[in-house]
Amino acid sequence: EASYQSISPSDFFYRNREIAGFSNPSRALYSAVRELLENSLDACEARRVPPDIYLRIREVLPSKGEEGPEVYSLRIEDNGTGIPDEYIPLCFGKVFYGSKYILRQSRGTFGLGGTITILYGQITTHKPVRVASSIGKEIHEYEMMIDIEHNEPIVLRHEVHENKKGWRGTIVELQLEGDYSRSMNKIYEYLKQTAMVCPYADITFVDPKGRLYRFERATDQMPPPPRAVKPHPKGVDVETLRRMVASTRARNMKAFMMEHFQGVGEVTAERFLNTASIDPRTPPGELGPEDIVKLVRAANDFEEFNRPDPSCLSPIGEELLGMGIKKELNLTDADFLMAVQRRPSTYLGFPFIVEAAMAHGRSLARQGFSGITLYRFANKIPLLFDESSCVIWKAVNRNINWSTYLVSPDTPLVVAVHVCSTKIPYKSVGKEFLADQPEVEREITNAIRQLARHLRLYISRSIRMARERRR
Amino acid sequence: EASYQSISPSDFFYRNREIAGFSNPSRALYSAVRELLENSLDACEARRVPPDIYLRIREVLPSKGEEGPEVYSLRIEDNGTGIPDEYIPLCFGKVFYGSKYILRQSRGTFGLGGTITILYGQITTHKPVRVASSIGKEIHEYEMMIDIEHNEPIVLRHEVHENKKGWRGTIVELQLEGDYSRSMNKIYEYLKQTAMVCPYADITFVDPKGRLYRFERATDQMPPPPRAVKPHPKGVDVETLRRMVASTRARNMKAFMMEHFQGVGEVTAERFLNTASIDPRTPPGELGPEDIVKLVRAANDFEEFNRPDPSCLSPIGEELLGMGIKKELNLTDADFLMAVQRRPSTYLGFPFIVEAAMAHGRSLARQGFSGITLYRFANKIPLLFDESSCVIWKAVNRNINWSTYLVSPDTPLVVAVHVCSTKIPYKSVGKEFLADQPEVEREITNAIRQLARHLRLYISRSIRMARERRR
Ligand SMILES: Nc1ncnc2c1ncn2[C@@H]1O[C@H](COP(=O)(O)OP(=O)(O)OP(=O)(O)O)[C@@H](O)[C@H]1O
Ligand SMILES: Nc1ncnc2c1ncn2[C@@H]1O[C@H](COP(=O)(O)OP(=O)(O)OP(=O)(O)O)[C@@H](O)[C@H]1O
Ligand SMILES: [Mg+2]
Ligand SMILES: [Mg+2]
Structure with missing residues (x-):
């Protein structure tokens, strides 16, 4: 006899938390750090201030011998926007809740990372x-704690303090089971790669052994912030269009097209509606289901819309990217370092920009680099796991004939690839690898080739100079 | 100014449907077929009848030239348990709803596959x-349709018909955008591999070109069904224990342990509670948060619990697995064919069983097989994508020194691996690849080695016989 039941979103991710990156204590500690840090960086960039972030992991319960679980206290402090008080419990106590469901680039996108972190701490320590x-x-x-069965926050205590110094930001402190010795390398690597793409961020990290790691900012200069934009007609589907039609105040379909979509002027609206065999004077409320489907099909075929507006994106920029890599990889001016930003492109109606950088030279060789070291980033988030499942790795390893660029299997070469978009093609909610979107793959491949051509010049010149020295 | 909102589970998977396998029309058509077929097979096995399944994909809207979307009507009919009428709309119209949230092996596990299939059809065709x-x-x-913003079904029409023939089962028919020419190979492969591990299933498939594919059953014999079991103490965490304590009627903790967990008798309950420093006579309601944490920690360390009960599992069985492979790969008795079922094992408190089979010989060579062809299965579901991200592929390709088993890079060899568990370590809700759980990896590796040793005997004998023929 089957018994039917529904479960809440928090219950779903409680039962399947490995899908969100909380599969075992060492991975969970890493995921907790990255989810909280991504929230803090988003908040600082939203406030347009260079991030000052303090991260501390402290042991609470020393492991008794080999078997006992290690419990840590994790604390992060940022100078970001802060959260209006009525939303604080929901932001951390409700899955599928947040401020990042809009069409603007940010690290957060799903509305669950922070909450799952709190959830994991709660189910391993029972601490608020x-x-x-x-x-x-x-x-x-x-x-607070989370009512996991109902996907609601449980507020245990709420105090209001005077803010004499006019502080603005957020502090999160929780306890969770972890395994720092197993995750420390990944945590350090994550912070270092974050510094690489956010050279304007100042990050201080104190680990359970009391060691202090400081990633100082190399500059106060930040990339221009992204702006929220209206959707592009190309990406629209029946559900999105149906919702717009249901809530619009536009008096006719021509005004509707101009009002709800980006880059649709009067002429384009008229032409498009005529292609879709919809009278531009039709009131939106008179559209039937077949009209909506007709409009969606026509929008996907219509070639005269403006290209999607990339102002919803905030790429790192060639200068900042080069600065971050030079600093974190200890490069000198004698090394090869080049960064490139491709022009905006689109996939499925979503704009994206690929940026890439390459570094090569004696500084890398001296630090033990050998062969290609690939750094992957999506919306400024370092992707550290599942490399071989990622379209970036596929582009680097299968689409490039490295020997034609004078790169051999032990050439010390760093390749960094950053994809930014309002919709990163993540393959899973764990944000570790990207799906094989053809347009994205093509842009990555072309960016790498662009850099590799310059690398070839540098390598051939080094070879030539080395020969001359030998004579 | 940040604007905070929550979104429903269906809205989340609408916005992120590629995470559930609905990334583009050809992949979506494949995912629709597999989600519906898995539901039907689960229902037939729950009813303990050999499955009779009719699957038909018909073109509704021929693509106009290269660009137009291709719309298909997808219909599936099974002789399974059927669904009680009051639950039908919820089963297909609500994400995170279903009958498979219990501790018993089944293909379905998340409560969303069927609903996302309906959702994708709706947003690409606006058809109920x-x-x-x-x-x-x-x-x-x-x-019916789905109210995506509220994660609720919308019933448009409900009719009750007399059931003169006493039919029992389910029929689902929907329209969706697809790309059959791009997905046909995967769909066919999925059906064929399903037949391999369910040789008791009879599947008829009519494709858009009117071609009929029939996978006849090789036997009526089915594996023993899985039984729902109580959780094992090893896998328990604070939230699960807290819920049990909150809802228990047991008068004291000793009765609680015996009542709520599998395989805990009086002696074990007393010993365990003493190890956890909890008086066995304590009423469960008197436990505080620290006691719950103490019990969870103690349960994870306690070594004297019985091994997890594998009666919640339903492996294929060596005989059926061999039968299915022989039939679908057209093997003869002269070929090498062997199947092995490992003893039950556990990871994180969840029981699992690995089964594996190997086939090699002239029948494979004649069909063009060359090198290792890997078939992966989880709870009898064929896994067709993301092979190199899967722990099964990792075990086959990195943990086995094939040359020592006389297997060379072009030896025609089929390796099939099936993992069944009450918790398959899927890395994403798309159910295509498994995470690197060490215990699972070890069992897969050992199963393959076990088969490879027998394969080596066969190969060395074939080599010897070939030499003798040459003299
Ligand atoms: N440090 C912070 N400063 C300001 N706002 C924050 C901070 N941390 C969380 N928030 C708010 O809480 C919301 C929920 O955070 P959460 O990490 O759960 O989801 P998200 O960041 O929106 O998406 P994702 O799951 O992709 O991380 C955010 O959208 C943001 O509005
Ligand atoms: N053909 C069918 N016969 C009987 N019951 C069905 C059938 N299809 C769906 N159901 C019921 O509908 C529920 C929801 O199905 P759905 O595919 O959405 O989720 P699931 O199968 O439980 O999990 P998963 O997302 O892993 O597939 C199932 O749990 C089952 O009870
Ligand atoms: Mg977040
Ligand atoms: Mg299902």
Whole structure:
């Protein structure tokens, strides 16, 4: 006899938390750090201030011998936007809740990373999370847990403090089971690669052994922020269009097209509607289901829309990317270092930009680099796992004939690839690798070839100079 | 100014449907077929009858030239348990709803596959889905859509029909955008591999070109069905234990342990509670949060629990697996064919069984097989994508020194690996590849070595016989 039931989103990710990156204590500690750090960086960039981030992991319960679980206290503090007090419990206590469901590039996208982190801490320690935040006025401090069965926060304590120094930002402190010795390399690598693509961020990390790691900012200069944009007609489907039609105040379909989509002017709206055999004067409320389908099909075929507006994106920029890599890889001016930013492109109606950088030379050789070391980034998030499943790795390893660029299997070469988009083609909610979108793959491949041509000049010149020295 | 909102589970998978396998029309058509077929097979096995499944894909809208979308009507009919009428709309119209949230092996596990299939059809065609089902009494027919913003079904029509023939089963019919020419190979492969591990299933498939594919059953014999079991103490965490304590009627902790967990007798319960420093006579309601944490920690360390009960599993069986492979690969008795079922094992408190089979010989060579062809299965589901990300592929390609078994790079060799568990370590909700769980990897590796040793005998004998023939 089958018994039917529904479960809440938090219950789903509780039962399947490995899908979100919380598969075992060492991986969970890494995922907790990355989810919280990504939230803090998003908040600082939203506030347009260079991020100052303090991260501390402290042992709470020393492992008794080999078997006992290691419990850590994890604390992160940022100078970001803060969260308005009425939303604080929901932001951390509800899965599928957040401020990043809009059409603008940010690290966060799913509305679950922070909550799953809190959830994991709760189910391994039964301890509440403490969140303090201020948007500039008072400081609100919450002690809370998650009602996992109902996907709702449980507020245990809420205090309001005066904010004499006018602090603005967020502090999150939780306890969770982890395995620092197993995750420390990945955590350090994550912080270092974050510094590589955010050279304007200042990150301080104190680990359980009391060691202090400081990633100082190399500059105060930040990339221009992304702006929220309206959707592009190309990416629209029946559900999106149906919702727009249901909620629009536009009096006719021509005004509707111009109002709800980006880059649709009067002429384009008229031409498009005529292609779709819809009278531009039709009130939106009179569209039937078949009309909606007709419009979606016509939008996907229509070739005269403007290209998607890339102002919703915020790439790193060639200068900042080069600066970050030079600093984190200890390069000198004698090394080869070049960064390139491709022009905006699109896939499935979503704009994206590929940036890539390459570094090669004696500084790398001296640090033990040998062969290609690939750094992958998506919306400025370092991707550290599942490399061989990622389209970036596929492009680097299968689409490039490296020997034609004078690169041999032990040439010390760093390749960094950054994809930014309002919709990163993640293959799973764990944000570790990207799916094989053809347009994205093509842009990555072309970016690498562009850099590799310059690398070839450098290598052939080094070979030539080495020969001359030998004579 | 950040704007905070929550979205429903269906809205989440609408926006991120590529994570569930609905990334593009050809992949979506494949995913629709597999999700519906897996539901039908689960239902037939739950009813303990050999599955009779009719699958038909018909073109509805021929693509106009190269660009137009191709719309298909997809219909599947099974002789499974059927669905009680009051649950039909929820089963297909609500994400995170179903009958498979219990501790018993089945293909379905997340409560979303069927619903996302309906959702994808709806957002690409605006057409409702038709579901007819009977648990043996009347036949209930629904025409419905999904309210994606609220994760609720919208029933457009509900008719009750007399069931003169006493039919029992389910019919699902929907329209969706697809690309059959691009997905036909994968769809065919999926059906063929399903037949390999379910030789008791009879599957008829009519494709858009009107071609009929029939996978006849090789036997009526089915593996023993899995039984739902209580959780094992080893896998328990704070949240699970907290829920049990909150809802238990047991009068004391000793009765609680015996009542709620599998394989815990009186002596074990007493010993365990003493190890956890909890008085066995304590009423469960008196446990505080620290006691719950203490119990979870103690349960993970305690070594005297019985091994997890594998009666919640339903492996294929060596005989059926061999039968299915022989039939689908057209093997003869002269070929090498061997199947092995490992003893039950566990990871993280969940029981699992690895089964593997190997085939080699002239029949494979004649069909063009060359090198290792790997077939991967999880809970009898064929896994066709992301091979190199899967722990099964890792075991086959990195943990086995094939040359020592006389296997060379062009030896025609089929390796089939099946993992069954109440918790398959899927890395994503798309169910295509398994995470590197060490215990699972070890069992797969050992199963393959076990078969490879026998393969070596066969190959060395063939070599010897070939030499003798040459003299
Ligand atoms: N440090 C922070 N500063 C400001 N706002 C924050 C901070 N951390 C979380 N938030 C808010 O909480 C919301 C939920 O965070 P959460 O990490 O769960 O999801 P997300 O970041 O939106 O998406 P993702 O799951 O992809 O990370 C965010 O959208 C943001 O509005
Ligand atoms: N053909 C069918 N016969 C009987 N019951 C069915 C059938 N199809 C779906 N169901 C019921 O509908 C529920 C929901 O199906 P759905 O595919 O959405 O989720 P699931 O199979 O439980 O999990 P998963 O997402 O892993 O497939 C199932 O649990 C099952 O009870
Ligand atoms: Mg986040
Ligand atoms: Mg299913």
